[in-house]
Amino acid sequence: MKNHLIFKTCFFLSLFYSSSAGAGIYIALAPTLSKIKAPAASTHPLLTDFRLGYEIPQHQLELAIMTSSKDDQLNQLTVDIPSVKSVFYRYSPYSKSSIKTYLILGTSQIEVESSYPGVPDSSDQFDGFSYGIGLEEAFHSIPNFKMKFDWISLYNGDQITINTTSLGLRYEF
Amino acid sequence: MNFKTYCQSVLYALFIFIMACSADDETNLVDLHTVANQDIIAISFPADTETILSINSEYDFSLQGLKSNTLDTILISSDVQWSLSDGAISTIDQNGHFTASASAELITVTADFGFYSASIEIKISSAKFDRVVQLDNTPLIVDLCRSQTFRPIGRYVDENNNEEIRPVDNVTLNTIEWIIRDLENNNPSQRAHIETVDNQATLHTLAEGNIIVQAKAFSPLSNSDVTSIDFNQAITNNLNSLKLCYSSASDLTNCVVTNASVEKDKSISFISVANYQALDGSNFNENISGNSKWGIDDTLNASIALSADRQKLNITGITEASNTTISVACGDIEQAIDGIDISQGVVLNTPVSCGMGASCLSASTTVDIDLLSVTVLKVSANNIVLTSNEALILSIRPDEISLVTTAVFSNNTEAVITDDAGLIYSITEGKDVVIEDKVNYLGIYTVLSSGTAEIKLDFRGETFYALIEIP
Numbered sequence: 001m002k003n004h005l006i007f008k009t010c011f012f013l014s015l016f017y018s019s020s021a022g023a024g025i026y027i028a029l030a031p032t033l034s035k036i037k038a039p040a041a042s043t044h045p046l047l048t049d050f051r052l053g054y055e056i057p058q059h060q061l062e063l064a065i066m067t068s069s070k071d072d073q074l075n076q077l078t079v080d081i082p083s084v085k086s087v088f089y090r091y092s093p094y095s096k097s098s099i100k101t102y103l104i105l106g107t108s109q110i111e112v113e114s115s116y117p118g119v120p121d122s123s124d125q126f127d128g129f130s131y132g133i134g135l136e137e138a139f140h141s142i143p144n145f146k147m148k149f150d151w152i153s154l155y156n157g158d159q160i161t162i163n164t165t166s167l168g169l170r171y172e173f
Numbered sequence: 174m175n176f177k178t179y180c181q182s183v184l185y186a187l188f189i190f191i192m193a194c195s196a197d198d199e200t201n202l203v204d205l206h207t208v209a210n211q212d213i214i215a216i217s218f219p220a221d222t223e224t225i226l227s228i229n230s231e232y233d234f235s236l237q238g239l240k241s242n243t244l245d246t247i248l249i250s251s252d253v254q255w256s257l258s259d260g261a262i263s264t265i266d267q268n269g270h271f272t273a274s275a276s277a278e279l280i281t282v283t284a285d286f287g288f289y290s291a292s293i294e295i296k297i298s299s300a301k302f303d304r305v306v307q308l309d310n311t312p313l314i315v316d317l318c319r320s321q322t323f324r325p326i327g328r329y330v331d332e333n334n335n336e337e338i339r340p341v342d343n344v345t346l347n348t349i350e351w352i353i354r355d356l357e358n359n360n361p362s363q364r365a366h367i368e369t370v371d372n373q374a375t376l377h378t379l380a381e382g383n384i385i386v387q388a389k390a391f392s393p394l395s396n397s398d399v400t401s402i403d404f405n406q407a408i409t410n411n412l413n414s415l416k417l418c419y420s421s422a423s424d425l426t427n428c429v430v431t432n433a434s435v436e437k438d439k440s441i442s443f444i445s446v447a448n449y450q451a452l453d454g455s456n457f458n459e460n461i462s463g464n465s466k467w468g469i470d471d472t473l474n475a476s477i478a479l480s481a482d483r484q485k486l487n488i489t490g491i492t493e494a495s496n497t498t499i500s501v502a503c504g505d506i507e508q509a510i511d512g513i514d515i516s517q518g519v520v521l522n523t524p525v526s527c528g529m530g531a532s533c534l535s536a537s538t539t540v541d542i543d544l545l546s547v548t549v550l551k552v553s554a555n556n557i558v559l560t561s562n563e564a565l566i567l568s569i570r571p572d573e574i575s576l577v578t579t580a581v582f583s584n585n586t587e588a589v590i591t592d593d594a595g596l597i598y599s600i601t602e603g604k605d606v607v608i609e610d611k612v613n614y615l616g617i618y619t620v621l622s623s624g625t626a627e628i629k630l631d632f633r634g635e636t637f638y639a640l641i642e643i644p
Contacts, residue, residue: 036202039206042206114202116209117241124201160202
C-alpha cells in the first residue's frame with residue numbers, strides 16, 4: 001500500500017511540471033467535519049484538510065492530506081481519523097456567476113483509529129472511490145483567494161460510510 | 174502536455190487508485206459503534222433465562238448488557254443477532270422469539286451483539302406437564318392494591334418417568350384457570366385476581382388478607398384437568414396514603430387535583446396514587462388505579478369508567494352546571510362488591526368509603542360539570558348572514574333589524590340562542606341615533622335613521638360584532 005501511495009504522489013507531482021496555457025498551482029486549507037456512519041450510530045471526528053492542486057480552466061487536479069484535529073466520542077468509544085490521503089479531480093462547468101460550483105471525483109485512503117474499554121485499540125484503513133460537490137467564490141479584493149465549501153463522500157462501503165463537510169480557503173498562485 | 178493528454182492522465186491516475194482499492198473489513202468499526210451506542214462492555218443472558226423448554230412451546234429470549242459504569246445492567250433491545258446451533262429444528266427470529274421443535278433436542282442459543290457473543294445451552298424437553306407445584310421461584314410479597322408478576326413452577330414428567338421441576342411453559346401458562354379463595358372462610362375471594370397477558374401472569378390485589386391460590390390446567394400427563402395444591406398467599410398492608418391526581422401528572426409525589434371541572438360530553442381523567450413503605454423503609458408512590466375501587470355520587474351529572482388498560486378513570490360530564498363527587502378507595506370498602514367481576518376493575522355508581530377500623534384508605538374530590546364552551550357564534554340580520562366586524566350594507570332602510578344568533582358548541586352541536594339569557598346584547602355604535610332596542614324583544618332593534626349601527630353579542634366568552642350600514 002505504501003508503494004502505491006508513493007507512486008500516486010510521484011505521478012501527481014509530475015503533472016505539476018507540465019506546462020499549459022492558463023494553468024496554475026493552488027493550495028487550500030479547511031477545517032473539516034467528518035461523519036463515520038455505521039448502522040447503529042455515527043461519530044464525527046474533526047480534521048484539517050490541506051490541498052495542493054494544479055488547475056487549468058474548468059479542471060483541477062489536487063492532492064488532499066487531511067489530519068486529525070479532534071477525535072470524537074460515542075459514550076466510551078473514542079474515534080479519530082489520523083489521516084486521509086486523497087487525489088481529487090474537480091470539474092467546474094463554465095458559469096457567469098461569481099459563485100462556481102464543481103463536481104469532485106477521486107479516490108481516498110482513510111485511516112480510522114478507535115479505542116473502547118476492554119478491547120485492544122484498533123486501527124482500520126478504508127480505501128475507496130470518492131465523489132462530492134462544492135461551491136466557491138473569490139474575494140473581490142483578493143481575486144486569488146477563494147472561499148470554498150465541499151461535501152465529499154470519501155468512502156461508501158457495505159455498512160460504513162465516511163464523508164466530510166468543509167468550509168475553507170483556496171489560494172491560486 | 175495538451176488537454177487530451179492531461180485528461181487521460183487524470184483518468185489513468187484515478188483508475189490506478191480505484192484498482193488499488195480492496196474490499197475493506199468494516200466489521201470492527203461497525204461492531205464498535207454498535208456496542209458503544211448502547212454503552213455496553215459485556216453481555217450475558219439474564220439469570221432467570223429458562224434452560225429447559227417444552228416441545229412446541231414458545232419463549233422470548235433476552236440479552237442483558239453491562240453498562241460501561243460496570244454497575245448498571247440493561248436489556249439490550251436492538252442490534253442483537255440471534256442464532257441456533259447447527260442442526261437445530263427449533264427456530265429463533267431476530268427479536269429473540271424462540272419456537273421449540275416438536276421433538277426433544279439439545280441446542281445452543283447464541284446472541285451476538287457487536288463483537289460480544291453469549292451462548293446458552295437449551296434442552297427442548299418432551300416431558301409432559303403434570304401440575305403447578307409452586308406459585309413462583311421465590312415467595313411473593315405483595316401489598317394491597319398492587320400488581321405483582323410471577324412465573325408459576327410446574328412439574329413435568331418424561332417418558333422415562335423422570336421429573337422436571339421448571340417454569341410453566343407459555344402454552345400451558347395461557348390455559349391456567351386461577352382459583353382464589355379467602356383463607357378464613359374458603360369463599361371466592363374479592364381480594365385479588367390473576368391475569369395472564371402476553372405470556373406473563375400477574376397477581377392483582379385489591380384488599381389486605383390471606384388468600385388461597387390454586388392453578389387448574391389440563392395435564393397431558395394424566396390427560397385430564399389437574400388442580401394444584403393450595404398455595405397460601407398473604408396480601409400485606411404497607412399503604413401510607415392515597416390521593417387523586419390528574420392522569421397527566423408525571424410527578425406522583427406532588428400531584429393533586431384542584432378545581433376539577435369538565436364540560437358536558439367531555440372527559441377528564443384521574444388516577445389514584447398510593448404511597449407505600451418499601452421493605453427497606455423507604456417510601457414510594459404508584460398509580461394503583463386498576464386495583465382501586467371507584468365511586469360516584471350522582472350518575473345523572475357525570476359518568477365514570479376505567480380506561481381499557483385500567484390505568485386511569487375517565488369522568489364524562491352529562492348535566493351542565495352541576496357537579497359530582499368522585500371517590501376512590503384502596504382496601505375493604507363499606508359497599509358490597511360481591512357481584513362484581515373484579516378483573517375488570519371496581520367502579521360503583523355510589524360513593525365508596527372505608528369503614529371505621531377497616532384496612533382501607535380513601536380519597537375524593539368534587540368535579541364541576543361546566544357549561545359547554547362556544548367555538549363560534551353565527552349571526553344573521555334580517556335573514557342575511559353576517560361576518561363579525563364586517564359591515565352589512567343595506568340598500569333599503571328597514572323598519573327593524575332582527576338578529577338571529579346560533580352558537581356552535583365545543584361538542585360540535587349547534588343551538589339557536591337568540592333568546593338565551595346568557596346572550597348579552599349591547600349597541601356599541603349608533604345607539605339611540607341609528608337604532609334602538611325594541612323593548613321586550615331580544616335581538617330586535619328599531620331603525621331610527623341612516624348611519625352605522627354596531628351591536629356587540631357576548632355568549633360564554635365568545636364575542637360577535639354585528640356591523641350594519643343603514644341607508
